[in-house]
Amino acid sequence: MACLGCLLIWGKAVLVGTPPLQRATFAIVTGEVRAVNPVPSKAMVRLLVRPMDAPELPPMLRVNLRQPDMSPAIGRGAIVRFRARLMPPAPPSLPGGYDFAARAYFMGIGATGRALPPIAVIRPATAGPDLRNRLFAHILARLEGSAGGIAAALATGDQGAITEDDAEAMRRSGLAHLLSISGLHVTALIGAVIFLLMRVMALSRRAALDWPLMLIAAGGGALAGIGYTLLTGAEVPTVRSCVAALLVLGGLALGRDAITLRLVATGALIVLCLWPEALIGPSFQMSFAAVVAIIALSEHPRFRAFAAARDENPWRKTGRAVTVLLLTGFAVELVLAPIAFFHFHKAGMLGAFANIIAIPLTTFVVMPLEALALLLDLAGLGAPAWWATGKALDLLLFIAHGVGSSPMAVALGPALPGWIFGMMVMGGLWCLLWRSGWRWLGLVPATIGFVAILLNPAPDILVTGDGRHVALRTDQGMALLRDRAGDYVRDAMAESAGYGGVLEALADLPQARCSDDLCSVQLDRGGRRWRLLVTRSDMLVERGAFRRDCRWADIVISDRRLPRWCQPAWLKADRPLLAMTGGLSINLEKGTVRTVHRPDDAHPWMPRRTGPGRGGHAPSKASGSDAAP
Structure with a gap:
């Protein structure tokens, strides 16, 4: 295999x-x-x-x-x-x-x-325009503002109309999964179609007595799920959800228990046969990890006994339902945390609480109202339903912004090495897939990975692949070489370092001396003083002064090719070296350099690269698998 x-x-x-x-x-x-x-x-x-x-x-x-x-x-x-x-x-x-x-x-x-x-x-x-674009434009014409962007995403899977503030609030509050068409949306649609078909067909006495209503309704639901998947662009979470839903419907038709890990395995096999490259993406990993966590928890005898329906008063029944939803949310957040840290350098902490209200609100209020509004638009009568949909979406956004604004909403961490991620995933899968006492052996690698996340040091210096942007970690926070850098660069730097504050200007640091062309900074790390020299412009610097500064520096960083006689003591990261390594993450205490590309990296999506040649200079004290070439 x-x-x-x-x-x-x-x-x-x-x-x-x-x-x-x-x-x-x-x-x-x-x-x-x-x-x-x-x-x-x-x-x-x-x-x-x-x-x-x-x-x-x-x-x-x-x-x-x-x-x-x-x-x-x-x-x-x-x-x-x-x-x-x-x-x-x-x-x-x-x-x-x-x-x-x-x-x-x-x-x-x-x-x-x-x-x-x-x-x-x-x-x-x-x-x-195709049907998806026409539906997208129609919804935005009926519902303006932030609510319209969310409504369009729920119907078409296209998130292009959602503002960055709203998208960030949804991510921080743990509600971003509502914007990606996945199991929640596909299940709600198929369930609604089955419910309506069953009720409509049952109006006929002959149909109710003689026809296999469940099979017919399940067939209608399956067709609706396939159509919805194609309409929304057939992304990996949607395909996985559609395949799972079809297997559930088939299992119900055969009288089998369809909600099992075999169902997840079958869905994963189908997705990977069609899109094997999806395996390394966060969408595939988070989608399947969440479903595996939910099913593994639901199969546990104690949880199943606690969640089973029973004859009790409404308050106890409501409390039990809320507890089950909370425990499920905690399990999903716990399983998704290492994946989120690896891909996004942050993980949600309050998503389980936000989802208690957001999931029922989306499933039983927003989506039915939006479907009703679209249906009434066929006769030009959808305005009241769109008004109600907008109010429900405003409530959803209010929850997202309220939870997302909490300082406890998100835990930040620097970029993780691959081995930590591998330990966490291996341990998590071992715990979730086994059913006997052997499952708890998976806690060993999972615990090692968790401790490694806590001890993972933040980088001291970050350099983008083009050499134009440099960020330094100081005792006061983080500072950026070019204070006019855009939001994308600032966010990338802050997330990679696991830093949640505002990036200052490098020239404003007390230990920095900057001119229009050069910046020199001294950092105390690992029991020694590191001297850093960074170019700021394309202007020619006087040779004598520049040679002297290069000899003074331990590290020189530039977005252009530097002359051969510029020889710092430890690392010269100029254009030729960065073209080979990509961006850099430098830890001065350990003397290690992590690179985007490895020397033997030959993936076909990378432009052909050459070695550093005359311009490159490797660090003399870097060590380990993360060291630069």
Whole structure:
């Protein structure tokens, strides 16, 4: 099975993957528009364009277009011409960061960029917006503001209309899973369809007495689930949920207990056969980990006995239901924590409490009201239902912002090494999959991983892969070389370091001396004083002074190629070295350097790299598997 899995991912990488553009370039692109994805929250539109008569470009480009530059004639099938600065899909900017390059490789995207106006339309669109885009636009026209963005995401899976503030609040409060179409949404839809079909068919006496109503209703629910999955883009959590729901319906039709770990295994096998690259992504890992945790908990005899229905007064029944929901939420949060720390460098702490209200609110109020509003819109009578939907979504956002604003909502931590993540996952799976006393042996690696997370040191220096942005950890917090860096860079730096405060300007530090061209900083770490020199501009620095500063420094960081005679004592991270290693995370106390890329890394979604050559200089005291080459 392991060999078949390796063969499967290798085969898909060779047959389906799209090699990236090798270097940034300006180009005049003439191509056919294959897809249009509006992103109202950022006032832009994303186009997938297939270049024509351009063998030097990848077969598919993703370009961003400002909303004011968008024309009604630009749609699927349109041929357009524009100027663009194209880039290879971005690798992680820092160790442990999001690898869009790998995702783009399997999506068939070879380059990304921004289309510069004017956009010439050579041939208007030959096809109108697809059903998903029409539904997305219809919902936003009926429900404005933050509520409209959430409503559109629930119906179509497209989160482009959700503002960053609302999305961050949903993430911090542990409610982000409500925005990704998964088990909750698919189950609610299928359950509602089965319920309605059963009630409608039971109105006929002949049908009620002679027809297999459950089988018919289950068939209708299955068709609804498949249609919903296709409508929302068939993302991994949605496909997993749809497969699981179909297996449950089949099990019910056969009179079998369908909610078992075999169901999860079957869903995982189907997803991995179609999308083997999903295994390393947070979506697959968090989706399946949550379901495995819920089923493993529900199969435990003591929990099953406590949660079983019984004849008792309403207050005890409500208290029991709330307790079951809380325990389930705690189990899911505990299982998802190491995955969240590894991929996002933070984990939710209050999600179980927020979900007590948010899950019933979404399942039994928001989604039925939204479905009713869409149904009434067929007759032009949906306004009251949309008003009620908006109020329910406002309540959901109020819960998200209220819980997310708590300082205890999220635990932050620096980027984790792979071995810690492996220990936690191995121990967790051992505990969840076994049913006998052997399961508790999994606590050993899980505990080792947990202790390692607590002891995982924050980096002292972070350097992005292009060398332009440098962050330092000081006694007062964290400082950034370029104080005008955008929010994306600031968030990436803070998350990778596990830092929740505001990043200061490096030039404002008392131990820093900065000019327009250079910054020198001294840091006391590991019983010694480290001297750091960073370039700030592209201007030529006087050779004599620069040579002297290079000899003074232990570490020199630059976004350009430095001359050979610039030889610091420990590390020279200039453009040639960073092109080979990617971003850096430096721990001065241990004398180690973590890199985005390893020297032998030859994944096909990475542009061809060369060694540091004359410009590179490796750290003389780095050690361990995380050391730079």
